[in-house]
Amino acid sequence: MKKILLFLIFVNGNIFGGSLKIENERVRMLPPSSVATGAFMKISNSSDKEIKLIKAKSSKAKMTELHNHFKIDGMMKMRQVPFIKIPAKGYVLLKPGSFHIMLIDLNGSLKLREKVKIDLTFDNGETITIEPEVKKIRGHQMKKKMRH
Amino acid sequence: MEFIKKITPIVTIIIFVSLVIYINMNQSPILTDGDFRISSTVGTYDLKSDRGKIVLLYFGYRFCPDVCPTTLSSVTKVYSDLSTKQKKKIRVVFISVDIERDNLKNLKEYISFFNQDFIAAVDTKNNIDEITRKYGVKYSKYYPDDKEEGFYTVDHSADLFLIGKDGKVKTLISHGESVKIMKNKIIELL
Numbered sequence: 001m002k003k004i005l006l007f008l009i010f011v012n013g014n015i016f017g018g019s020l021k022i023e024n025e026r027v028r029m030l031p032p033s034s035v036a037t038g039a040f041m042k043i044s045n046s047s048d049k050e051i052k053l054i055k056a057k058s059s060k061a062k063m064t065e066l067h068n069h070f071k072i073d074g075m076m077k078m079r080q081v082p083f084i085k086i087p088a089k090g091y092v093l094l095k096p097g098s099f100h101i102m103l104i105d106l107n108g109s110l111k112l113r114e115k116v117k118i119d120l121t122f123d124n125g126e127t128i129t130i131e132p133e134v135k136k137i138r139g140h141q142m143k144k145k146m147r148h
Numbered sequence: 149m150e151f152i153k154k155i156t157p158i159v160t161i162i163i164f165v166s167l168v169i170y171i172n173m174n175q176s177p178i179l180t181d182g183d184f185r186i187s188s189t190v191g192t193y194d195l196k197s198d199r200g201k202i203v204l205l206y207f208g209y210r211f212c213p214d215v216c217p218t219t220l221s222s223v224t225k226v227y228s229d230l231s232t233k234q235k236k237k238i239r240v241v242f243i244s245v246d247i248e249r250d251n252l253k254n255l256k257e258y259i260s261f262f263n264q265d266f267i268a269a270v271d272t273k274n275n276i277d278e279i280t281r282k283y284g285v286k287y288s289k290y291y292p293d294d295k296e297e298g299f300y301t302v303d304h305s306a307d308l309f310l311i312g313k314d315g316k317v318k319t320l321i322s323h324g325e326s327v328k329i330m331k332n333k334i335i336e337l338l
Contacts, residue, residue, distance in 0.1 A: 031261035036213035
């Protein structure tokens, strides 16, 4: 019985616990008077099912939202999105100018290398807590050629 | 054969028109009168006073959480990699389109975070509208429904204008362009 139980925990761990991986997480350092900033990261999904990031929460900000940018009528429009998809056996990049987590109405100025705790909730029931560092983030890097 | 003879001129016209449209789409706009004067963190800034310099002009706002910092960070990286001699030939100007929340004091702190040499500017709505009109820049406040009353962000054009030594716009750098391409375009004009 114990073995069966352990097996089930192991299986569950693979499906719901170990299928998501967060890497290169960081929060953008901004001038002291800034009221909002972005958190960026790579979220990988090793399972064979698409998973959605549906919520983010941080005590560093009054509001923590999932956002994306849209270029409409020649203007860049940043808007809240209900979820961010992480494709099966794939990953999504939360990066400047694209999907990101927006920390709005910050509780205090950001400090370089300060750790900002963020809880990420996914639609598979999993919640992952990350503590990205506040870093100076450069603009866009040269796009790497993708191999197919 | 007769059919081919008939459609040849039409096809030729279509190809020619398409080519003209394509070339125009890819050409940099050349402004005839992009000059402006504006209150800035270094006093009144007059674009005319920078003839002989490359001016990098960007429109945004201080509370902009992602788009403006991304472009300004790229500009900062490019600028910091230049030699002292090259830096003297470049002016970076950030114009705020958020006249309600931005003023010269808080803009000074904001722009200095990126580089002490950069200048920021804000002015009356009339002057901002006059300058944005000249550059074809659009901006518009956005009030999300689910936020506290009065909370807004500003949608805005996010191209970086590269103004040549003659005061005319030579090229635009779109939001999302890499640091490397931005650097190449700037160095080309130096």
